[in-house]
Amino acid sequence: MFKNLGIGGRPELTADSCFKNFSAVFSKLAYLHALQFAFSRCSLVTVKEFRMTTPKPTNTIAACFQAAKRVRLDADLDAAHISNFDTTAEPGDNEAPGLVSISKKAKTETTTQDSPDGSNAGVETDRTEDGTSISGSKGEDVVSPGEGTESNLTKEQRMRMELNKGIARAKRNLKACEDHVEKCRGEGKSFPELRDLLVDQTWLDVLKESFSSSKFTSLYTFLQQEVNGPKPIYPPPALIFNAFNTCPFEKVKVVIIGQDPYHGPRQAMGLCFSIPHGVKVPSSLVNIFKEIRDDVGCTLPSHGNLEKWAHQGVLLLNAVLTVREHNANSHAKKGWESFTDAAIVAISQKREGVVFLLWGNSAQDKERLINTKKHHVLKAAHPSGLSAHRGFFKCRHFSKTNELLEKAGELPIDWQL
Secondary structure (H helix, E strand, O other): OOHHHOOOOOOOOOHHHHHHHHHHHOOHHHHHHHHHHHHHHOOOOOOOOOOEEOOOHHHHHHHHHHHHHHHHHHHOOOOOOOOOEEEEOOOOOOEEOEEEOOOOOOOOEEEEEOOOOOOOOOEEEEEOOOOOEEEEEOOOOEEOOOOOOHHHOOHHHHHHHHHHHHHHHHHHHHHHHHHHHHHHHHOOOOOOOHHHHOOOHHHHHHHHHHHOOHHHHHHHHHHHHHHOOOOOEEOOHHHOOHHHHHOOHHHOOEEEEEOOOOOOOOOOOOOOOOOOOOOOOOHHHHHHHHHHHHHHOOOOOOOOOOHHHHHOOEEEEEOOOOEEOOEOOOOOOOOHHHHHHHHHHHHHHHOOOOEEEEEOHHHHHHHHHOOOOOOEEEEEOOOOOOOHHHOOOOOOHHHHHHHHHHHOOOOOOOOOO
16 A cells, blocks of 8 residues: 555655655554554654654644654654554544654563552553553553564664664763763863763763772872863863763674874864764774775765764774873873773673774783683774784774674674765
8 A cells, every 4th residue: 555655665755745645545543554654764763752642533644743743853863763653543532652662672561550549440551671661541452563563674674773772872871961061160160070971871880890999080180180281181071981971881792992082173072083074084094994995895984973883882992081182192091091991891791792893002902801702802903004004904804793793693783974
């Protein structure tokens, strides 16, 4: 039926055009299927829970579209993919709950909340594996269409779904960091507490002992002095822990280890080798892109922002997380190395099958922290212009990484930017 409408299998369609087609042919009883199909073909927001006011029969599709637009604006994201939509099959004129499930295929257990009078005619709550609750009035039928469940998605669709979840998570974390920095400035503080800048809870749990160490206390004292010095430090405070806030501990599939941040204005963004859009791409990163082109066939990108990799599970970790302007390695041996070493050790001890890409002598020194019986270590020369021809080019690390991930049942990395 969808193909007969001339819109099947066309992901470039906008939500608006899909809903205009649906509004002409779908009745109230079919609007849920229309909504799911439209969402699976459009760029909309990734959300865990989507509750909307049930549209009246005369304006069902238009109201659905308005609800979808409202969710997109509230989440303030550019693109995502809704993979599954469960809601009531026969909504009335009042509020009806709905859910977008974007995690693993849900295994649910149902509990019943008794009503205040003890009649047990309350609300049924299904709880998924990740703790998300799905509530509905007792006795309602819940539709779980087959299309869109993770088991039915192609590899490319699952990769896109994971990417979009990563984008949403990273934006939330960045916003939390920026809000905290602004709050500190409003209180007249020159520099926020470092612990408050790491907002991803999975890494906080793993690294809590590092935050309480004497070395970390000394590091914070040093950074306070540097902030009040004659030269700025990079990256901006909200981006110091960007590698961790962008790639949660349990999502790490690949680790790339750099040395310290770029020390020029507007370059450092808390991800090793990565630079923001609009900044000239350094030679090392150009060489990385050339190797990716020759290895897996990606086109050379017009920018050097590697956030897309981090959103997919690539931890872009510098050994030292801050630097003084125009003074490379100025924050080395001040305490950062102990902190980032602890992160590598945690991955080595608590995870399995992670691929470590160690380029150059400094990165390869970290091999001593890695259990090579549990993880994969790929070594090559550093991609800088001085050494790339001595073993980085033709190392084929990007295709080898994906081969290792897929062999372990993991999704590969889309290296194309």
